[in-house]
Amino acid sequence: MSPTATKSKNPLSPKDRIKVPRQLMPEQPAEARAHNFEEVNLGYSAELAQQEALRCLECAKPTCTDNCPVGIDVKEFVSRIVIGDFLGAAAKIREANVLPAITGRVCPQEDQCEGKCLLSKKVKPLGIGYLERFVADYEQPMGGNVVPSAPPTGNKVAVVGSGPSGLTVAGDLIQKGHKVRVFEALHEIGGVLVYGIPEFRLPKQIVREQIEYMRKMGVEFETDVVVGRTVTIDELLEEEGYDAIYIGTGAGLPQFMNVPGEHLNGVYSANEFLTRINLMKAYKFPVYDEPMLDLKGKSVAVIGGGNTALDAIRCALRLGAGKAYVIYRRSEAEMPARAEEVHHAQQEGIDFQMLTAPVEFLSDGKGWLTSARCVRMELGEPDSSGRRRPVPKAGSEFNLPLSVAIIAIGTSANPIVQSTTPGLGTNKSGYIQASEEKQRTTRKGVFAGGDIVTGAATVILAMGAGRRAATSIHEYLTTDEW
Amino acid sequence: MFKIIHAQFLAPGIKRFVIEAPRIARKQKPGQFVMLRIYEEGERIPVTIENSDPEKGTINIVVQSAGKTTNLLNALETGDSILDVVGPLGKPSEIANYGTAVVVGGGVGTAMAFPTASALKRAGNRVISIVGARNKELVILEKEMRAVSDALLITTDDGSYADKGFVTDKVRQLIENGTRIDLVVAVGPIVMMKAVSELTRKENIHTVVSLNPIMIDGTGMCGGCRVLIDGKSEFACVDGPEFDGHKVNFEVLVQRNAMYRDAERQSMEEFQSLQKADAEESARQGDQR
Numbered sequence: 118m119s120p121t122a123t124k125s126k127n128p129l130s131p132k133d134r135i136k137v138p139r140q141l142m143p144e145q146p147a148e149a150r151a152h153n154f155e156e157v158n159l160g161y162s163a164e165l166a167q168q169e170a171l172r173c174l175e176c177a178k179p180t181c182t183d184n185c186p187v188g189i190d191v192k193e194f195v196s197r198i199v200i201g202d203f204l205g206a207a208a209k210i211r212e213a214n215v216l217p218a219i220t221g222r223v224c225p226q227e228d229q230c231e232g233k234c235l236l237s238k239k240v241k242p243l244g245i246g247y248l249e250r251f252v253a254d255y256e257q258p259m260g261g262n263v264v265p266s267a268p269p270t271g272n273k274v275a276v277v278g279s280g281p282s283g284l285t286v287a288g289d290l291i292q293k294g295h296k297v298r299v300f301e302a303l304h305e306i307g308g309v310l311v312y313g314i315p316e317f318r319l320p321k322q323i324v325r326e327q328i329e330y331m332r333k334m335g336v337e338f339e340t341d342v343v344v345g346r347t348v349t350i351d352e353l354l355e356e357e358g359y360d361a362i363y364i365g366t367g368a369g370l371p372q373f374m375n376v377p378g379e380h381l382n383g384v385y386s387a388n389e390f391l392t393r394i395n396l397m398k399a400y401k402f403p404v405y406d407e408p409m410l411d412l413k414g415k416s417v418a419v420i421g422g423g424n425t426a427l428d429a430i431r432c433a434l435r436l437g438a439g440k441a442y443v444i445y446r447r448s449e450a451e452m453p454a455r456a457e458e459v460h461h462a463q464q465e466g467i468d469f470q471m472l473t474a475p476v477e478f479l480s481d482g483k484g485w486l487t488s489a490r491c492v493r494m495e496l497g498e499p500d501s502s503g504r505r506r507p508v509p510k511a512g513s514e515f516n517l518p519l520s521v522a523i524i525a526i527g528t529s530a531n532p533i534v535q536s537t538t539p540g541l542g543t544n545k546s547g548y549i550q551a552s553e554e555k556q557r558t559t560r561k562g563v564f565a566g567g568d569i570v571t572g573a574a575t576v577i578l579a580m581g582a583g584r585r586a587a588t589s590i591h592e593y594l595t596t597d598e599w
Numbered sequence: 600m601f602k603i604i605h606a607q608f609l610a611p612g613i614k615r616f617v618i619e620a621p622r623i624a625r626k627q628k629p630g631q632f633v634m635l636r637i638y639e640e641g642e643r644i645p646v647t648i649e650n651s652d653p654e655k656g657t658i659n660i661v662v663q664s665a666g667k668t669t670n671l672l673n674a675l676e677t678g679d680s681i682l683d684v685v686g687p688l689g690k691p692s693e694i695a696n697y698g699t700a701v702v703v704g705g706g707v708g709t710a711m712a713f714p715t716a717s718a719l720k721r722a723g724n725r726v727i728s729i730v731g732a733r734n735k736e737l738v739i740l741e742k743e744m745r746a747v748s749d750a751l752l753i754t755t756d757d758g759s760y761a762d763k764g765f766v767t768d769k770v771r772q773l774i775e776n777g778t779r780i781d782l783v784v785a786v787g788p789i790v791m792m793k794a795v796s797e798l799t800r801k802e803n804i805h806t807v808v809s810l811n812p813i814m815i816d817g818t819g820m821c822g823g824c825r826v827l828i829d830g831k832s833e834f835a836c837v838d839g840p841e842f843d844g845h846k847v848n849f850e851v852l853v854q855r856n857a858m859y860r861d862a863e864r865q866s867m868e869e870f871q872s873l874q875k876a877d878a879e880e881s882a883r884q885g886d887q888r
Contacts (some may be wrong), residue, residue: 302818304636304643304683312820341685344819347622371822373832380832380851382858386822392815393823397642403869406642406827407815408862484854531819532837 124177139241142171147464170198180233186581207256215288221250267294280308282567283365285583300342311394345533364565369531378478383486387525411435421525423450446474556586600680614663621656629714630692634817636683649710661710698781705787715746735760796844806844811871
């Protein structure tokens with residue numbers, strides 16, 4: 118049956134659907150949440166979800182699905198919400214996405230499904246992300262729909278890294294009957310979902326539940342294994358009998374600006390700052406042993422304009438920072454961070470210093486940061502990224518007093534797997550070469566995807582790569598063709 | 600969980616653990632380390648691998664009590680387990696036949712110097728080892744170091760054993776005596792590594808030091824272990840831990856290692872007062888019985 122032949126379950130005419138306003142996401146008040154780590158968005162109730170679902174125009178050719186990196190059948194899952202079949206909606210999403218409670222929270226929907234929603238030509242787009250989150254959260258206490266797996270194929274697949282792309286590969290392949298073992302370098306499963314994204318945007322309990330669900334599906338996990346050091350790719354293939362390997366080791370080491378004073382005490386990389394807080398729970402010191410600098414009443418700035426930058430500065434605010442700045446060298450329009458995060462940060466009182474860049478970090482003479490020497494910028498001609506290049510304004514230098522500065526200007530490739538796997542091709546920046554459609558590396562039976570191939574991107578793009586890789590790995594395992 | 604097969608003090612406050620970790624044991628090379636965490640609320644700390652036995656699937660680590668975590672670790676006994684042990688991490692030492700190699704171990708750093716000395720010996724080098732400690736009791740691995748060295752020189756700060764003085768005195772003497780030295784490897788306290796590097800810089804002797812900055816993940820993700828090498832940021836966990844001693848900015852290393860001194864002191868004080876309360880509690884219970 119073709120989708121257009123399905124009779125609509127929506128009682129409203131398309132004209133009336135447009136009249137329904139987009140349902141607002143209930144959220145913690147900004148004044149309260151700026152001082153706690155609890156989730157900002159509280160989630161739709163069933164009533165709000167059903168009301169929002171009514172707005173879907175049920176397009177004959179749904180551009181939302183075309184624009185979803187994992188290809189979720191949005192129209193169908195939303196129509197199931199309309200009739201109150203929430204578990205059915207969750208099952209529909211799970212066909213394409215093993216981590217709906219996570220993507221429903223962290224996807225940049227405005228650039229993807231919602232960005233192409235037909236409604237957005239006239240009114241606000243359908244709240245697809247909010248609806249996805251609602252059904253995933255609704256399903257969770259019911260124990261989740263455990264998708265039945267195909268009969269065992271006898272093939273073994275090793276997944277390196279338990280971040281969003283690795284988990285997607287594992288979830289997809291276990292359903293096809295392959296045996297899957299995920300190796301994680303850290304002591305907790307989830308990669309960037311546990312060390313990077315803070316509790317107030319993605320509660321760790323949600324991640325643990327999704328992992329539990331995957332264990333129920335039969336996925337095996339082994340922590341404390343740094344592939345390339347503890348065991349090599351070749352050993353996994355030759356000695357441990359894996360038939361295929363997926364490398365999803367994620368973003369690597371933080372980049373620095375190479376300006377004077379970056380080594381001062383008080384200057385953090387965003388990765389370190391966030392890892393201390395999210396993975397090591399330094400904000401609960403001394404109950405947890407990992408320490409961090411006391412931010413109470415201090416001036417803290419993050420340098421950068423991406424989601425990582427906003428996550429870091431919003432953590433700093435919650436840890437009591439007296440002043441919290443975002444210093445970004447372009448303007449708000451060029452910020453790569455999600456619009457919702459920028460909006461939330463503004464509500465919470467973060468001070469956005471746009472078109473500004475630090476040129477030097479200054480100290481008290483004893484090795485501790487006291488201020489950043491900054492310069493104002495203006496936008497010039499477009500650069501290679503298509504965005505207008507920031508150019509320093511002459512004579513605009515000023516001093517910003519700071520106790521802590523967090524550098525969030527991107528990452529470079531982690532070299533461990535590449536340097537210990539002969540024949541694994543890399544590009545000039547050190548990222549692993551993988552074909553776009555099949556995610557194949559230059560080594561037979563070895564696939565790669567996510568940030569270790571593309572450089573730092575988003576959770577959903579990494580999951581999209583994982584999806585393609587899983588299809589391609591299944592094809593390789595069943596045909597042995599390379 | 601990683602089982603402790605054997606635990607034994609080598610010196611007051613310095614304990615050796617033989618740990619069941621078959622994957623790590625197979626792969627460990629001189630110069631590498633592990634990260635470990637002993638309980639759920641615990642921090643991750645880098646620890647020296649002294650040796651490994653791939654056949655038995657065990658690694659030996661050597662730990663010196665300093666703060667809360669190392670004190671808790673050194674309270675563990677044979678039969679206990681460690682929650683997380685991950686490694687072997689860092690680049691292995693570059694082992695080749697250089698000619699004459701001087702391997703300097705200061706304090707607990709001797710445990711990390713030992714496998715390197717041993718590998719350099721096997722590679723055909725003439726190995727002169729220098730081991731230094733504060734006093735006689737703290738000299739560790741003397742027998743092991745002697746077995747892999749053509750000559751072993753020992754110093755104690757207070758002269759309670761062997762020669763009174765510092766390891767740098769021995770390095771200086773070797774240079775002054777005209778001993779041809781092709782490589783110096785120094786592992787131990789930062790002041791020692793810095794002093795050795797300054798001595799050898801004048802003589803243009805290639806010098807390798809093993810750095811111990813604060814680390815969190817240890818696997819090339821967080822960047823907490825950045826060190827300043829030749830004016831550029833490098834990461835001890837993936838670019839090191841061994842670096843050219845003549846290029847290391849030791850002042851920055853000292854400064855960054857002091858970043859959490861207040862928190863470390865607080866942890867240690869709370870730990871000690873808890874220990875004291877525990878001891879009093881068990882004494883009281885003893886009285887009642």
